[in-house]
């Protein structure tokens with residue numbers, strides 16, 4: 001053993017926060033609307049997780065919206081769009097490591113952790129100055 005047999009340390013992908021078993025491999029945004037006779041509220045929840053968990057979250061919200069999303073005039077118009085959006089996202093969701101890395105970096109920045117250095121970074125605040 002000369003110490004060179006050890007594999008390089010790679011940054012680990014966090015586990016899916018929904019199941020805790022598989023790694024985070026995709027991002028999806030669940031959208032839904034709830035009508036309240038004269039008003040309506042639109043909700044939006046971005047999620048990171050494994051593909052099966054995100055698909056089940058999207059399908060669960062689409063199923064809930066089939067029953068709960070119709071109770072105002074504007075919700076009548078928006079609900080079918082959001083149901084189709086969630087269904088199509090569930091069907092076509094694929095692992096996207098680049099998108100996951102982007103969202104994880106944004107969360108690290110938002111949490112105040114040290115920013116991850118990237119190659120060729122420039123001071124963008126000075127770019128637009130004359």
Ligand SMILES: [Zn+2]
Pocket residue numbers: 016017018019020021022049050051052053054
């Ligand atoms: Zn999962």
